[in-house]
Amino acid sequence: MATAQNRKQKSAPGEIDIPQLRRRLLRWYDRNRRDLPWRSDNPDPYAVWLSEMMLQQTQTATVAPYYAAFLQAYPDVFALAAAPRGDVLAMWAGQGYYRRAHNLHDTAKIVAEELDGVFPNTVDGLMKLPGVGRYSAGAIASIAYDVCAPILDGNVKRVLSRVFAIEQSQSDPQTIATLWGISGKIIPRKRCGDFNQAMMDLGATVCTPKVPKCDTCPFKKICIANNRGLTDVIPPARQRRIPTRLDLTALVVEANGYVLLHRRADSGLWAGMWELPNVEANGKSIDDVCEAILPATIRKSLGKLSKSRGVQHQLTHRSVRFKVFRGSCKKVRLPKTFQWARADDTLPLPKAFQKVLSAV
DNA sequence: AAGCCGGGGGT
DNA sequence: ACCCCAGGCTT
Missing domain, CATH: 3.90.79.10 (Nucleoside Triphosphate Pyrophosphohydrolase)
Structure with missing residues:
Protein backbone atom coordinates (compact mmCIF):
# COMPACT_ATOMS: atom_id res chain seq x y z
CA MET A 1 0.00 0.00 0.00
CA ALA A 2 1.72 3.16 -1.27
CA THR A 3 0.43 5.55 1.34
CA ALA A 4 1.86 9.02 1.68
CA GLN A 5 3.40 7.80 4.89
CA ASN A 6 5.27 5.04 3.09
CA ARG A 7 6.50 7.27 0.30
CA LYS A 8 7.75 9.70 2.86
CA GLN A 9 9.66 6.98 4.68
CA LYS A 10 11.48 6.09 1.52
CA SER A 11 13.83 9.05 1.66
CA ALA A 12 13.52 9.67 5.37
CA PRO A 13 16.33 9.13 7.85
CA GLY A 14 14.66 5.84 8.76
CA GLU A 15 16.17 4.18 5.74
CA ILE A 16 19.70 4.87 6.91
CA ASP A 17 21.39 3.09 9.81
CA ILE A 18 22.35 6.15 11.84
CA PRO A 19 24.72 4.53 14.36
CA GLN A 20 26.57 2.96 11.46
CA LEU A 21 26.76 6.31 9.68
CA ARG A 22 28.29 7.88 12.78
CA ARG A 23 30.87 5.13 13.22
CA ARG A 24 31.88 5.19 9.58
CA LEU A 25 32.26 8.95 9.50
CA LEU A 26 34.29 9.29 12.70
CA ARG A 27 36.60 6.45 11.70
CA TRP A 28 37.15 8.13 8.34
CA TYR A 29 37.79 11.47 10.08
CA ASP A 30 40.40 9.95 12.40
CA ARG A 31 42.40 8.89 9.36
CA ASN A 32 41.64 11.60 6.82
CA ARG A 33 40.95 14.87 8.62
CA ARG A 34 42.34 18.00 7.03
CA ASP A 35 45.15 19.70 8.89
CA LEU A 36 43.75 23.21 9.31
CA PRO A 37 45.32 26.10 11.28
CA TRP A 38 42.29 26.63 13.54
CA ARG A 39 42.07 22.99 14.60
CA SER A 40 43.28 22.08 18.06
CA ASP A 41 42.81 19.40 20.70
CA ASN A 42 42.10 22.19 23.14
CA PRO A 43 40.11 24.74 21.17
CA ASP A 44 40.01 28.40 22.18
CA PRO A 45 36.43 29.66 21.64
CA TYR A 46 37.78 33.01 20.46
CA ALA A 47 39.91 31.35 17.81
CA VAL A 48 37.05 29.08 16.75
CA TRP A 49 34.69 32.04 16.44
CA LEU A 50 37.29 34.03 14.49
CA SER A 51 37.79 31.18 12.05
CA GLU A 52 34.05 30.69 11.57
CA MET A 53 33.46 34.36 10.77
CA MET A 54 36.21 34.23 8.16
CA LEU A 55 35.05 30.93 6.72
CA GLN A 56 31.55 32.13 5.83
CA GLN A 57 31.29 31.62 2.07
CA THR A 58 35.08 31.49 1.89
CA GLN A 59 37.28 28.49 1.26
CA THR A 60 39.77 27.26 3.82
CA ALA A 61 42.79 27.99 1.61
CA THR A 62 41.72 31.62 1.23
CA VAL A 63 41.15 32.09 4.95
CA ALA A 64 44.39 30.58 6.24
CA PRO A 65 46.73 33.57 5.80
CA TYR A 66 44.15 36.08 7.08
CA TYR A 67 43.46 33.90 10.09
CA ALA A 68 47.15 33.70 10.98
CA ALA A 69 47.57 37.46 10.66
CA PHE A 70 44.52 38.23 12.79
CA LEU A 71 45.48 35.80 15.52
CA GLN A 72 48.96 37.27 15.68
CA ALA A 73 47.76 40.86 15.75
CA TYR A 74 44.84 40.14 18.09
CA PRO A 75 45.67 37.09 20.25
CA ASP A 76 42.48 37.39 22.30
CA VAL A 77 39.07 39.03 22.23
CA PHE A 78 40.24 41.98 24.35
CA ALA A 79 42.99 42.83 21.88
CA LEU A 80 40.53 42.75 19.02
CA ALA A 81 37.97 44.81 20.92
CA ALA A 82 40.59 47.47 21.67
CA ALA A 83 41.73 47.80 18.05
CA PRO A 84 40.62 50.77 15.93
CA ARG A 85 37.95 49.86 13.40
CA GLY A 86 40.19 51.04 10.57
CA ASP A 87 42.92 48.58 11.51
CA VAL A 88 40.48 45.69 11.53
CA LEU A 89 39.10 46.68 8.13
CA ALA A 90 42.61 47.07 6.73
CA MET A 91 43.50 43.56 7.87
CA TRP A 92 40.29 42.22 6.37
CA ALA A 93 40.87 43.99 3.06
CA GLY A 94 40.83 41.54 0.16
CA GLN A 95 38.65 38.94 1.82
CA GLY A 96 35.33 40.36 0.68
CA TYR A 97 31.98 40.49 2.48
CA TYR A 98 33.22 43.43 4.51
CA ARG A 99 30.11 43.46 6.65
CA ARG A 100 31.73 40.46 8.37
CA ALA A 101 34.65 42.64 9.49
CA HIS A 102 32.28 45.17 11.08
CA ASN A 103 30.33 42.38 12.77
CA LEU A 104 33.59 40.83 13.94
CA HIS A 105 34.67 44.01 15.66
CA ASP A 106 31.20 44.69 17.10
CA THR A 107 31.06 41.19 18.53
CA ALA A 108 34.52 41.47 20.06
CA LYS A 109 33.43 44.59 21.91
CA ILE A 110 30.24 42.95 23.15
CA VAL A 111 32.07 39.87 24.41
CA ALA A 112 34.90 41.88 25.96
CA GLU A 113 32.73 44.53 27.61
CA GLU A 114 29.50 42.74 28.45
CA LEU A 115 30.42 39.07 28.73
CA ASP A 116 33.73 39.26 30.61
CA GLY A 117 35.52 38.09 27.50
CA VAL A 118 33.74 34.72 27.49
CA PHE A 119 31.95 33.54 24.37
CA PRO A 120 28.49 32.01 25.00
CA ASN A 121 28.40 28.21 25.00
CA THR A 122 24.84 27.84 23.72
CA VAL A 123 23.37 28.17 20.26
CA ASP A 124 20.86 30.77 21.44
CA GLY A 125 23.52 32.80 23.19
CA LEU A 126 25.85 32.70 20.22
CA MET A 127 23.10 33.65 17.77
CA LYS A 128 22.63 36.94 19.60
CA LEU A 129 26.07 38.01 18.38
CA PRO A 130 26.11 40.02 15.13
CA GLY A 131 27.14 37.91 12.16
CA VAL A 132 26.45 34.62 13.95
CA GLY A 133 23.54 32.72 12.43
CA ARG A 134 22.31 29.21 13.05
CA TYR A 135 25.15 27.54 11.20
CA SER A 136 27.94 29.51 12.90
CA ALA A 137 26.34 29.13 16.33
CA GLY A 138 26.15 25.37 15.89
CA ALA A 139 29.70 25.20 14.61
CA ILE A 140 31.15 27.28 17.44
CA ALA A 141 29.13 25.50 20.13
CA SER A 142 30.10 22.05 18.89
CA ILE A 143 33.73 22.72 18.03
CA ALA A 144 34.67 25.01 20.92
CA TYR A 145 32.47 23.50 23.65
CA ASP A 146 31.56 20.07 22.28
CA VAL A 147 27.88 20.95 22.58
CA CYS A 148 25.83 18.59 20.42
CA ALA A 149 24.36 21.24 18.14
CA PRO A 150 23.79 20.45 14.46
CA ILE A 151 25.18 22.46 11.58
CA LEU A 152 24.13 22.94 7.98
CA ASP A 153 26.55 24.55 5.52
CA GLY A 154 27.12 24.03 1.82
CA ASN A 155 29.15 20.87 2.42
CA VAL A 156 26.72 19.26 4.84
CA LYS A 157 23.78 20.12 2.58
CA ARG A 158 25.39 18.30 -0.32
CA VAL A 159 26.45 15.25 1.69
CA LEU A 160 23.06 14.81 3.33
CA SER A 161 21.18 15.41 0.07
CA ARG A 162 23.07 12.56 -1.49
CA VAL A 163 23.10 10.12 1.42
CA PHE A 164 19.38 10.57 2.03
CA ALA A 165 18.48 11.22 -1.63
CA ILE A 166 16.86 14.61 -1.10
CA GLU A 167 16.25 15.64 -4.69
CA GLN A 168 14.62 19.03 -4.21
CA SER A 169 16.38 22.35 -4.77
CA GLN A 170 18.95 23.24 -2.13
CA SER A 171 17.54 26.74 -1.86
CA ASP A 172 13.98 25.64 -1.19
CA PRO A 173 13.15 26.57 2.44
CA GLN A 174 11.26 23.29 2.81
CA THR A 175 14.37 21.36 1.76
CA ILE A 176 16.55 23.38 4.09
CA ALA A 177 14.22 22.60 6.97
CA THR A 178 14.36 18.91 6.11
CA LEU A 179 18.14 18.97 6.00
CA TRP A 180 18.39 20.76 9.34
CA GLY A 181 16.16 18.04 10.74
CA ILE A 182 18.42 15.30 9.45
CA SER A 183 21.54 17.09 10.68
CA GLY A 184 19.99 17.20 14.15
CA LYS A 185 18.99 13.56 13.93
CA ILE A 186 22.35 12.14 12.99
CA ILE A 187 24.59 14.10 15.35
CA PRO A 188 26.01 11.76 18.02
CA ARG A 189 26.06 12.38 21.78
CA LYS A 190 29.84 12.42 21.91
CA ARG A 191 32.52 13.96 19.68
CA CYS A 192 29.98 16.37 18.24
CA GLY A 193 32.58 18.89 17.15
CA ASP A 194 34.55 16.17 15.41
CA PHE A 195 31.41 14.83 13.82
CA ASN A 196 30.40 18.21 12.38
CA GLN A 197 33.89 18.91 11.12
CA ALA A 198 34.03 15.44 9.63
CA MET A 199 30.89 16.13 7.62
CA MET A 200 32.43 19.30 6.25
CA ASP A 201 35.75 17.62 5.46
CA LEU A 202 33.91 14.87 3.66
CA GLY A 203 31.97 17.39 1.59
CA ALA A 204 35.08 19.39 0.77
CA THR A 205 37.38 16.51 -0.16
CA VAL A 206 35.24 13.49 -1.15
CA CYS A 207 31.59 14.37 -1.68
CA THR A 208 32.48 17.21 -4.04
CA PRO A 209 30.00 19.01 -6.30
CA LYS A 210 31.50 17.58 -9.49
CA VAL A 211 32.90 14.05 -9.83
CA PRO A 212 32.59 12.96 -6.20
CA LYS A 213 35.10 10.32 -5.10
CA CYS A 214 32.49 7.78 -4.10
CA ASP A 215 34.94 4.87 -4.25
CA THR A 216 36.82 6.23 -1.24
CA CYS A 217 33.75 7.49 0.62
CA PRO A 218 32.90 6.05 4.04
CA PHE A 219 29.23 6.26 3.01
CA LYS A 220 29.80 4.34 -0.22
CA LYS A 221 27.53 1.48 0.82
CA ILE A 222 24.82 3.40 2.62
CA CYS A 223 24.49 6.46 0.37
CA ILE A 224 21.18 6.28 -1.50
CA ALA A 225 22.33 8.56 -4.33
CA ASN A 226 25.42 6.44 -4.90
CA ASN A 227 23.45 3.20 -4.79
CA ARG A 228 20.98 4.52 -7.34
CA GLY A 229 23.50 6.32 -9.55
CA LEU A 230 22.05 9.73 -8.72
CA THR A 231 25.15 11.59 -7.53
CA ASP A 232 25.21 13.63 -10.75
CA VAL A 233 21.65 14.90 -10.30
CA ILE A 234 21.65 15.32 -6.51
CA PRO A 235 21.85 18.05 -5.55
CA PRO A 236 20.22 19.67 -8.62
CA ALA A 237 22.10 22.53 -10.28
CA ARG A 238 21.01 25.92 -9.05
CA GLN A 239 20.15 28.60 -11.55
CA ARG A 240 22.85 31.18 -11.83
CA ARG A 241 22.28 34.89 -12.21
CA ILE A 242 24.00 37.10 -14.71
CA PRO A 243 26.29 39.78 -13.21
C1' DA B 1 10.91 34.31 -0.85
C1' DA B 2 14.35 36.82 -3.06
C1' DG B 3 18.21 39.86 -3.30
C1' DC B 4 22.50 41.64 -1.66
C1' DC B 5 27.12 41.14 -0.28
C1' DG B 6 33.58 39.71 -2.65
C1' DG B 7 36.83 37.24 -4.09
C1' DG B 8 39.02 33.11 -5.38
C1' DG B 9 39.99 27.87 -5.59
C1' DG B 10 39.24 24.12 -8.59
C1' DT B 11 38.04 22.07 -12.94
C1' DA C 1 33.62 29.67 -18.45
C1' DC C 2 31.45 27.94 -14.74
C1' DC C 3 30.88 25.66 -10.35
C1' DC C 4 30.50 26.86 -5.47
C1' DC C 5 32.77 28.03 -1.04
C1' DA C 6 32.63 26.12 7.18
C1' DG C 7 26.25 32.20 5.48
C1' DG C 8 23.91 36.24 7.44
C1' DC C 9 20.96 39.93 6.92
C1' DT C 10 17.61 43.02 4.71
C1' DT C 11 13.58 43.90 2.13
Missing part, protein backbone atom coordinates in the same frame (compact mmCIF):
# COMPACT_ATOMS: atom_id res chain seq x y z
CA THR A 244 25.19 43.31 -14.02
CA ARG A 245 27.62 45.75 -15.57
CA LEU A 246 29.06 48.62 -13.53
CA ASP A 247 31.13 51.29 -15.31
CA LEU A 248 33.18 53.45 -12.95
CA THR A 249 35.65 56.26 -13.46
CA ALA A 250 38.30 56.26 -10.72
CA LEU A 251 40.96 58.83 -9.86
CA VAL A 252 44.47 58.19 -8.59
CA VAL A 253 45.44 61.51 -7.01
CA GLU A 254 48.95 61.61 -5.56
CA ALA A 255 50.77 64.08 -3.34
CA ASN A 256 54.45 63.31 -2.71
CA GLY A 257 54.13 59.63 -1.89
CA TYR A 258 50.53 59.72 -0.68
CA VAL A 259 47.38 58.72 -2.49
CA LEU A 260 43.91 60.14 -1.96
CA LEU A 261 41.31 57.77 -0.51
CA HIS A 262 37.63 58.22 0.25
CA ARG A 263 35.58 56.37 2.84
CA ARG A 264 32.53 54.48 1.60
CA ALA A 265 29.13 54.29 3.26
CA ASP A 266 28.54 51.83 6.09
CA SER A 267 26.13 49.74 4.06
CA GLY A 268 26.02 48.35 0.57
CA LEU A 269 28.91 47.33 -1.62
CA TRP A 270 32.35 47.45 0.08
CA ALA A 271 30.63 48.75 3.22
CA GLY A 272 32.77 51.03 5.35
CA MET A 273 35.86 50.35 3.29
CA TRP A 274 38.08 52.95 1.60
CA GLU A 275 38.17 53.52 -2.12
CA LEU A 276 39.88 55.56 -4.77
CA PRO A 277 37.50 58.46 -5.51
CA ASN A 278 35.20 57.18 -8.22
CA VAL A 279 31.77 57.61 -9.74
CA GLU A 280 29.59 55.86 -12.26
CA ALA A 281 30.85 56.92 -15.69
CA ASN A 282 27.55 57.51 -17.47
CA GLY A 283 29.28 59.49 -20.19
CA LYS A 284 30.49 62.16 -17.76
CA SER A 285 33.37 64.37 -18.81
CA ILE A 286 36.46 64.21 -16.63
CA ASP A 287 35.69 67.70 -15.33
CA ASP A 288 32.25 66.55 -14.28
CA VAL A 289 33.82 63.55 -12.56
CA CYS A 290 36.19 65.75 -10.56
CA GLU A 291 33.38 68.12 -9.66
CA ALA A 292 31.30 65.20 -8.44
CA ILE A 293 33.82 63.39 -6.24
CA LEU A 294 36.70 65.68 -5.24
CA PRO A 295 36.79 68.26 -2.44
CA ALA A 296 37.21 71.83 -3.70
CA THR A 297 40.64 72.13 -2.04
CA ILE A 298 41.90 69.24 -4.10
CA ARG A 299 40.40 70.48 -7.34
CA LYS A 300 42.11 73.84 -6.92
CA SER A 301 45.64 72.45 -6.73
CA LEU A 302 45.15 69.49 -9.00
CA GLY A 303 47.37 69.37 -12.05
CA LYS A 304 46.35 67.99 -15.41
CA LEU A 305 44.93 64.48 -15.32
CA SER A 306 46.22 61.77 -17.62
CA LYS A 307 44.34 58.67 -18.67
CA SER A 308 45.73 55.28 -17.63
CA ARG A 309 44.70 51.92 -18.97
CA GLY A 310 41.40 50.48 -17.82
CA VAL A 311 40.92 47.79 -15.20
CA GLN A 312 38.36 45.00 -15.10
CA HIS A 313 37.18 43.40 -11.86
CA GLN A 314 34.70 40.57 -11.43
CA LEU A 315 32.33 40.18 -8.48
CA THR A 316 29.73 37.49 -8.10
CA HIS A 317 26.88 39.81 -9.00
CA ARG A 318 28.71 42.69 -10.67
CA SER A 319 31.07 43.03 -13.56
CA VAL A 320 33.04 46.20 -12.85
CA ARG A 321 34.98 48.18 -15.48
CA PHE A 322 37.18 51.07 -14.40
CA LYS A 323 38.33 53.98 -16.45
CA VAL A 324 41.34 55.37 -14.58
CA PHE A 325 42.80 58.87 -14.50
CA ARG A 326 45.91 59.92 -12.68
CA GLY A 327 47.13 63.27 -11.42
CA SER A 328 48.94 64.98 -8.58
CA CYS A 329 48.39 67.92 -6.27
CA LYS A 330 49.48 69.44 -2.98
CA LYS A 331 48.89 67.51 0.24
CA VAL A 332 46.07 69.74 1.39
CA ARG A 333 43.84 69.27 4.44
CA LEU A 334 40.89 66.97 3.82
CA PRO A 335 37.29 66.51 4.94
CA LYS A 336 36.75 63.58 7.35
CA THR A 337 35.56 61.21 4.66
CA PHE A 338 38.91 61.52 2.87
CA GLN A 339 42.44 60.62 3.85
CA TRP A 340 45.95 60.66 2.46
CA ALA A 341 47.36 57.13 2.54
CA ARG A 342 50.95 56.17 1.94
CA ALA A 343 51.07 54.48 -1.42
CA ASP A 344 53.44 51.78 -0.16
CA ASP A 345 51.37 50.83 2.94
CA THR A 346 48.91 48.00 3.21
CA LEU A 347 45.83 49.99 2.33
CA PRO A 348 42.27 49.33 3.58
CA LEU A 349 41.15 48.87 0.00
CA PRO A 350 38.92 46.22 -1.55
CA LYS A 351 40.66 44.15 -4.20
CA ALA A 352 39.08 46.10 -7.01
CA PHE A 353 40.87 49.30 -5.98
CA GLN A 354 44.08 47.49 -5.13
CA LYS A 355 43.99 46.31 -8.71
CA VAL A 356 43.44 49.81 -10.06
CA LEU A 357 46.28 51.17 -7.97
CA SER A 358 48.75 48.53 -9.05
CA ALA A 359 47.83 49.13 -12.67
CA VAL A 360 48.93 52.79 -12.75
